[in-house]
Amino acid sequence: MRTITADDLTALATGATLLGTGGGGDPYIGLLMAQAAVAKHGPIPLMDLDDLPAEGLVMPAAMIGAPTVIVEKIPNGTEMRQAVRALERLLSEETVAVMSIEAGGLNSIIPLTLAAELGLPLVDADGIGRAFPEVQMTSFTIHGVPATPMSLVDDKGNTVTIETVDNLWTERFARTATVQMGGSALIAIYPMTTEVARKASIPGTIGLAMELGRIVEAPDLGGEERLRRLLARMRGARLFEGKVQDVLRRTTGGFARGTATLTGYGAHQGQLMRIEFQNENLMALRDGVPMAMVPDLISVLDQETLRPITTEALAYGQRVIVVASPCQPIWRTPRGLEIAGPRYFGYDFDYVPFPGGDAA
Amino acid sequence: MTYRLGIDVGGTNTDAVILSPDGRVVAKVKRPVTEDVVTSIRTAVMDVVAASGLDASVIRHAMLGTTQVTNAIIERRRLNRVGLVRIGAPATLAIPPLTSWPVDLRRAVEHASVVVRGGFEFDGRPIAPLDLVAVADFVDRVRGEISALAVSSVFSPVNAEHELAVRDLVARHWPDLPVSLSHEIGSIGLLERENATMLNAAVHDVALRAAGAFRDAVAQAGLQAELFLTQNDGTLMTLDYAMHYPILTVACGPTNSMRGATYLSGVTEAVVVDVGGTSTDIGVIRNGFPRESAMAVEVGGVRTNFRMPDLISLGLGGGSLVTGEGEAVHVGPQSLGYRLVSEGRSFGGPVLTFTDVANAVGAARIGHRDPDVALDLARAAYRRAVAMVEEGVDRIKTSAHEVPLVAVGGGSALLPDRLAGVSEVVRPDHYDVANAIGAAIAQVSGRTDRVYALEGRRREDVLAEAQSLAEADAVRAGADPRRLEVVQVEEIPLAYMPGNATRVRVVVVGPLASGVVAAGG
Numbered sequence: 026m027r028t029i030t031a032d033d034l035t036a037l038a039t040g041a042t043l044l045g046t047g048g049g050g051d052p053y054i055g056l057l058m059a060q061a062a063v064a065k066h067g068p069i070p071l072m073d074l075d076d077l078p079a080e081g082l083v084m085p086a087a088m089i090g091a092p093t094v095i096v097e098k099i100p101n102g103t104e105m106r107q108a109v110r111a112l113e114r115l116l117s118e119e120t121v122a123v124m125s126i127e128a129g130g131l132n133s134i135i136p137l138t139l140a141a142e143l144g145l146p147l148v149d150a151d152g153i154g155r156a157f158p159e160v161q162m163t164s165f166t167i168h169g170v171p172a173t174p175m176s177l178v179d180d181k182g183n184t185v186t187i188e189t190v191d192n193l194w195t196e197r198f199a200r201t202a203t204v205q206m207g208g209s210a211l212i213a214i215y216p217m218t219t220e221v222a223r224k225a226s227i228p229g230t231i232g233l234a235m236e237l238g239r240i241v242e243a244p245d246l247g248g249e250e251r252l253r254r255l256l257a258r259m260r261g262a263r264l265f266e267g268k269v270q271d272v273l274r275r276t277t278g279g280f281a282r283g284t285a286t287l288t289g290y291g292a293h294q295g296q297l298m299r300i301e302f303q304n305e306n307l308m309a310l311r312d313g314v315p316m317a318m319v320p321d322l323i324s325v326l327d328q329e330t331l332r333p334i335t336t337e338a339l340a341y342g343q344r345v346i347v348v349a350s351p352c353q354p355i356w357r358t359p360r361g362l363e364i365a366g367p368r369y370f371g372y373d374f375d376y377v378p379f380p381g382g383d384a385a
Numbered sequence: 386m387t388y389r390l391g392i393d394v395g396g397t398n399t400d401a402v403i404l405s406p407d408g409r410v411v412a413k414v415k416r417p418v419t420e421d422v423v424t425s426i427r428t429a430v431m432d433v434v435a436a437s438g439l440d441a442s443v444i445r446h447a448m449l450g451t452t453q454v455t456n457a458i459i460e461r462r463r464l465n466r467v468g469l470v471r472i473g474a475p476a477t478l479a480i481p482p483l484t485s486w487p488v489d490l491r492r493a494v495e496h497a498s499v500v501v502r503g504g505f506e507f508d509g510r511p512i513a514p515l516d517l518v519a520v521a522d523f524v525d526r527v528r529g530e531i532s533a534l535a536v537s538s539v540f541s542p543v544n545a546e547h548e549l550a551v552r553d554l555v556a557r558h559w560p561d562l563p564v565s566l567s568h569e570i571g572s573i574g575l576l577e578r579e580n581a582t583m584l585n586a587a588v589h590d591v592a593l594r595a596a597g598a599f600r601d602a603v604a605q606a607g608l609q610a611e612l613f614l615t616q617n618d619g620t621l622m623t624l625d626y627a628m629h630y631p632i633l634t635v636a637c638g639p640t641n642s643m644r645g646a647t648y649l650s651g652v653t654e655a656v657v658v659d660v661g662g663t664s665t666d667i668g669v670i671r672n673g674f675p676r677e678s679a680m681a682v683e684v685g686g687v688r689t690n691f692r693m694p695d696l697i698s699l700g701l702g703g704g705s706l707v708t709g710e711g712e713a714v715h716v717g718p719q720s721l722g723y724r725l726v727s728e729g730r731s732f733g734g735p736v737l738t739f740t741d742v743a744n745a746v747g748a749a750r751i752g753h754r755d756p757d758v759a760l761d762l763a764r765a766a767y768r769r770a771v772a773m774v775e776e777g778v779d780r781i782k783t784s785a786h787e788v789p790l791v792a793v794g795g796g797s798a799l800l801p802d803r804l805a806g807v808s809e810v811v812r813p814d815h816y817d818v819a820n821a822i823g824a825a826i827a828q829v830s831g832r833t834d835r836v837y838a839l840e841g842r843r844r845e846d847v848l849a850e851a852q853s854l855a856e857a858d859a860v861r862a863g864a865d866p867r868r869l870e871v872v873q874v875e876e877i878p879l880a881y882m883p884g885n886a887t888r889v890r891v892v893v894v895g896p897l898a899s900g901v902v903a904a905g906g
Contacts, residue, residue, distance in 0.1 A: 057576075058479050058480055093507070093573060096538060096573065096574045097540055097574060098476045098571050098575070100479045100513070101474075101476055102478050132520075138479070180476035181513070206509075207507060207510075208507050270785060271784070298712070340780060340783075341782065341784060341785075342780040342781070343780070
């Protein structure tokens with residue numbers, strides 16, 4: 026079995042930021058927690074879905090709450106274990122592996138601490154293949170896996186366990202409890218048998234994030250070669266190369282919504298690209314024509330370093346490369362598009378799948 | 386009438402200027418920085434006083450901008466051994482203090498750390514009562530081995546009560562131990578604020594020595610002036626005040642250049658480009674003051690979030706080496722530095738630099754133009770260097786509109802009069818000592834930053850109260866109460882908090898109450 030060592034952690038954080046498509050929360054706090062956990066407990070086994078044992082629970086774990094709170098009130102470190110124990114007691118079953126709910130952003134790396142502490146493997150899979158803002162937006166929901174019983178634990182040791190009629194209700198109650206807990210909490214959610222996990226989750230996404238991060242950070246390769254490898258690995262394409270000309274932001278309903286306008290140079294001289302974002306990048310339009318849209322992945326990379334730029338950090342004058350790549354196939358199903366297609370986010374467009382590869 | 390002395394200790398030169406009471410430059414000198422900072426400052430001060438022809442006694446204020454604190458952090462030299470108290474348990478235990486620090490800096494600074502119960506939620510509710518007994522036990526145990534204490538607390542920018550309680554405890558029992566409180570240093574983001582507070586504690590003795598050196602140098606030069614250090618927001622601290630917040634002198638050099646540029650040119654909204662011998666700093670002045678960086682800034686390899694000027698630094702200066710040719714030509718980052726005047730082609734030496742290609746293309750006249758410099762190469766290299774500056778200017782602007790550019794620093798004579806994205810290039814007199822002038826004209830600031838419950842009060846009343854607190858702070862620091870000006874008002878509503886609470890930050894600045902001093906003397 027593969028392992029995640031201390032050396033893999035920064036690559037995972039970088040790759041997760043790329044898969045976060047502009048959102049998903051800065052993995053920095055998660056990276057520091059994982060570094061501390063690996064230093065203490067040693068490397069973490071990374072297990073394929075196919076290698077899961079026949080019996081036992083797979084337990085996704087994550088952080089929920091406001092980014093401002095997360096960077097100020099850092100966790101105690103025992104919350105996730107407590108949340109897992111609460112669900113194990115309720116379900117009278119034991120956890121055999123830990124999983125990330127989303128491969129993009131902070132929550133890709135948060136469960137590593139739990140896996141290290143419990144001495145359990147991390148499954149090389151997740152429930153999204155990118156980052157999404159709400160707890161019901163997962164492949165698990167599409168496969169009919171209930172998000173509850175779910176437990177939230179805060180830094181003080183309070184546990185709230187909730188059971189709801191569907192995953193949208195889970196989202197509502199979880200947010201409310203999080204506010205009372207001081208604006209952030211750690212959660213165990215979507216507990217599932219290994220058999221369900223094999224069917225309902227998206228394989229290989231943690232390994233993918235690490236590979237992407239390693240390509241971005243490869244010290245000896247030139248920019249063009251790293252970009253070529255990145256795109257090959259993501260089956261993606263370069264949409265645009267240009268300069269950020271303008272960023273308009275408006276915060277509504279807990280979302281950082283906005284529009285970035287880019288002016289092209291090189292092959293895109295004279296063209297304009299508009300990127301619509303709500304925490305994540307959701308639409309990319311070139312001269313008014315949609316080039317890629319959610320749930321496909323749209324990432325903005327620094328032209329020199331290829332490091333992904335989050336929507337919070339987008340600013341006038343940045344030289345960037347915009348890349349797009351196809352989402353996981355499950356998001357292209359009618360149910361997937363109902364949960365996380367352009368219309369769910371308020372864009373009046375019929376979804377057009379991004380072709381990927383060398384098509385653009 | 387009182388004259389002012391401004392001094393800037395940089396990487397290569399110590400610059401000194403004397404300004405007259407009506408703000409004219411009376412004299413200016415540049416002297417090389419030597420290993421012994423006291424000698425370097427004293428030489429510059431004595432020379433500039435001599436050049437001015439003034440009696441030293443008419444100089445009543447002396448302002449110093451210095452890189453000594455920054456250098457101590459970068460070189461990990463002469464740092465205090467620091468004990469850290471973090472208040473926040475049971476939260477925050479997942480990431481111990483100083484986790485991401487470079488090993489060598491951590492070894493040089495940290496003696497011991499403790500995380501105790503206490504701190505606040507985002508809405509001001511306590512996480513836990515403060516465990517003062519644990520704090521007292523810790524300080525009592527390590528006090529023989531530490532020379533400074535740093536204190537951080539969760540959400541102390543919202544509620545500083547627990548940090549203040551620790552300071553009071555230490556003041557009662559160990560009055561000689563300097564204490565740095567995180568809410569006075571940084572903003573939201575516990576780890577970055579805690580790091581900045583540790584660095585502030587670590588440079589306490591360095592700042593003490595720098596202040597002593599300044600005092601000695603000025604006294605040896607025969608001056609009896611009030612002394613100030615400049616901070617990185619372009620305002621002054623008395624030496625006593627600076628001992629509490631020495632970290633705030635980091636990056637005061639570029640800030641002084643920007644403030645000097647705005648003073649000399651009269652332009653208050655502009656991009657400032659400061660070209661030295663080895664590097665170029667590009668910043669933005671808004672309303673006459675440097676724009677602050679919104680991002681986490683690394684100091685000595687440590688992530689911090691105290692206020693810093695927003696800067697882009699390029700490895701381009703008058704002494705930068707020209708290498709390669711054609712499309713592959715490079716200018717910098719290697720530089721001759723001060724050896725330009727002995728080894729550069731325009732000074733009879735063998736090395737091709739930015740200065741030499743600027744001479745060759747007719748953009749500058751410095752030294753003697755070497756006719757053997759190939760014109761094609763010179764054109765390509767000069768274009769490359771100008772493009773670097775243009776790209777930096779474009780990156781630091783916030784919109785596509787053309788803006789005025791104020792060019793300062795000894796190397797700024799190499800820049801052309803037209804640059805992309807720039808409405809005009811302003812070249813003020815005395816551009817070569819803009820940094821020392823920025824120090825000399827620095828004003829005094831006062832600030833307040835606290836959370837108000839707006840329920841049952843009018844917003845105007847709350848803002849007026851905050852402003853009067855900031856003004857009182859400025860007057861305590863020596864500002865003229867009649868000439869204070871509000872330069873920043875920020876209201877940040879705290880979500881979900883009962884009573885409609887808002888964090889209000891107000892900054893005011895004003896000139897030193899020099900008229901009062903003059904009347905008295």
